[in-house]
Amino acid sequence: MAVVLAARAAVFSDGRYTLQLESETDGEIWTRLHMIETPPETWLRENAAGLRIGYDPWLISADGLKKFVGVELVPVDGNPVDAIWSDRPAPPMAPAVPHDVLYAGEDAAAKRSRLAELLREAGQDAAVLTDPASIAWLFNLRGADVEFTPIALGFAILNADATATLFMADGKLPAETRSHLGNEVAIAEPNRLAEELGRLAGRTVRYDPTAMPVWFKTTLEAAGATIAEAPDPVALPRARKNGIEQEGARAAHLRDGVAMVRFLSWLARAAPLGGETEMSATAKLLQFRSMGAQFRGESFPAISGAGEHGAIIHYRVSPESNRPIKPDEVYLIDSGAQYTDGTTDITRTVWTGPGAAPIAVKDHLTRVLSGHIALSTAVFPEGVAGVHLDALARGALWQAGLDYDHGTGHGVGSYLSVHEGPAGISRAAKSVPLQPGMILSNEPGYYLPGAYGIRMENLQLVQEAPFSANARKFLRFETLTLAPFDRALIEPDLLPTAALRWLNEYHARVRDMLSPMLTHGDDGETLAWLQAATAPI
């Protein structure tokens, strides 16, 4: 965020971008601040008391605005940066295409009808949707407007009679898509948004004050609509994957597992010799993934961190930062893929060899693995949220006075965003109960700055647990991700008996599921590697 006053200016970021701010902004002009330590609202209170401060109502939510007390905030009509941004790229215009019901598992009309009933029950006449992933889910559309996430940018209004208006540039909607949308969905150019919101005068309109631009709220209120504050109605249904989406996720993870074991097997041979780099490794992994059916691209930029780079949690390798993967060090690779039937996200941490790993590294990794398994094997009643389970993944680290500074798990979409709400597993997560069909990551880690990073990540599907005798429903996780954890870094004596049993059973399942898929002529080495990598401990 940036604040520009008549005589001075400040720019705010969290700790991840502190160095970048320093190298990319002019310190003569900009005061650079850590937005947790000195948030914009505090800086404004201290430096602009009594002043009128303009803001762009498209760039801040209604709740976000509430933090600014002690200064007068005035919405501006048109962003002043846009006014001087002469070389601004044109908006993306990739076509929005239908997402086949064979993958979506539910017809778009049925989705609209189901959500419209929710709106009627809540006494709401319409809901405004501003999250492109919500629009993609609701209309069974996928796009290519941004990298890594198959969404088409736009807005929508869903009415309580199950009709809808989709605001999307005409050029992005081929005939096939128009026909797919059907005649209950009106199509409008995005510049008609204010006009269409104006038609909601006298109606009660659902609006999420935590996530949607305040512009929608003020426009609706000015038009005479009543605001009903409530979360995006799509978020929860989207998170609860249906049976077809669950099957798709399993199939996608099987293909992704094949790519991962080909990659890990290749790495096990290449790494001890040296010669590979962080970038060459990601290229190799992408090549293996591209061989899989229905592969549509990566789901995020791979984090490929050798040695000390692994300790940078959001490390993104660049030609400047690229470094060799050396023998006898720790290498961390966090990556994922988009397949038409599902989205993947997996992290593995390996010892490059050929020597043995130091006991300290094995101790750290085994504690991370112990936490990963404790969360994997959790059983819990309905009503429990991720905030209640986060400590399970940290317990073994905490016992040694260690921890990691990131959440334990995030929701994952179905051929959609690799980060999706509303549920998550972290100390700060909203108390959204976990529900059958949700897909969440399980990714505890440990980072020793300047030395190495460890993270162990699988995706897990929430399932009902088979306790038929109980009136109360219990839930548990089904692990979707299929790839071995590096045995060279595991210290079996540090794992509780039940955890070691889980690990051996998981490795046996990985071997049994993936071996029949390794049918290429050059898969012989991969099969042999997989056999050894999954042998019981």
Next chain:
Amino acid sequence: MAVVLAARAAVFSDGRYTLQLESETDGEIWTRLHMIETPPETWLRENAAGLRIGYDPWLISADGLKKFVGVELVPVDGNPVDAIWSDRPAPPMAPAVPHDVLYAGEDAAAKRSRLAELLREAGQDAAVLTDPASIAWLFNLRGADVEFTPIALGFAILNADATATLFMADGKLPAETRSHLGNEVAIAEPNRLAEELGRLAGRTVRYDPTAMPVWFKTTLEAAGATIAEAPDPVALPRARKNGIEQEGARAAHLRDGVAMVRFLSWLARAAPLGGETEMSATAKLLQFRSMGAQFRGESFPAISGAGEHGAIIHYRVSPESNRPIKPDEVYLIDSGAQYTDGTTDITRTVWTGPGAAPIAVKDHLTRVLSGHIALSTAVFPEGVAGVHLDALARGALWQAGLDYDHGTGHGVGSYLSVHEGPAGISRAAKSVPLQPGMILSNEPGYYLPGAYGIRMENLQLVQEAPFSANARKFLRFETLTLAPFDRALIEPDLLPTAALRWLNEYHARVRDMLSPMLTHGDDGETLAWLQAATAPI
């Protein structure tokens, strides 16, 4: 809660009092409702739309009032029930006495000064205190106005200059107490409260909208004061026991442990013979506790539940419900005491014998114990709250599809209320980080209706963990309660190795701490019993 309309009336309670409501109210007049399923605000919306409804502003908080939407609520001047309550007992008039700094560990003037600084830092001129336990802590006073909790009823205003006004009836304040309060504390009759609040015109006054009667807010606002919404400033300092209070808690638990093992040893001999009852057992326990130095009474009515009564979580034995403690059944006793130096709360579940306990009971109890130990041995970084740790105490039960319908832990005062905020351990607990000096209960359970109840409760003191190498502070629990868990109900094969080790170490500590205290002439049997009850498993 009760609502009386011109033509009908409704009374609301939670599930604990459903039967009592039916037997003690007239169904011709009162509609009896479950206040979770049909809360008063819902009933009013459905039955009193458009009506003006009077309410007593002393009986509802500012936040509590906000729930009532769709009806017009009008504060009444004087409660109409009081107007017809001709045989109302006089207010209690027990004297308020000084709580010696030898137990409190901090002079009352120092406490006022410390809190006044907090108020100044927050830009507040004064704080209103309505919780008698906060007043007791702040002024180092104890009273006897209510059973079980040594408080004196009253109100207080703490000013940002560390002066205060205590609103308490003249007859409750002996000369010694007046002298103890000193000349920085003005004393006023409670009926002068409105007048004194009126003097805060133009000042910023701290008020807790979740807990304090809305009367204070409207009175302050009418007087021209500005409300600063914030929690009771005493709650957190009161919860963080100082070194002297911690020493007092250890001493009180030692004495309480002596009473408990005399009781458990007596019970182990008496129970297999039959002839004792739920009431005779609590009388016996009270007799043993009364022998301890500084004993001031019970901290709550003991829950003494044999067999199926143990499954009633809030069971309170009465002459009508009293039943024999029979051989070969489960007996649960949850009790506590007030000592001048500390408050105790302990639950033990025993098998009465002489036969062996069924394996199903042992399975249930060992799962509860496993959860109890998992929480006892937790290590966690600063910032973690009880809401994050609750699952640890439930994990072993959840694995079998079992759970308990109550919180895992509550704060405990220092010779004050046995239930104290702001921290707690439950899924619904507020996210108040645990801090060194807090005393919390650890009391998982399992209840099989109609058969038996199991609960295992110790009090635990939050302490800093000794990880000197880390910049981040870690915390852990010190177990205060000293009494064996019944070996006859523990199935060692179901306990993780580390948990069994903790149990044996705990039992050894109980034996080593209590044996030297068992010096009465008739303690021989208790000593022998303690030796056997704490033998390694």
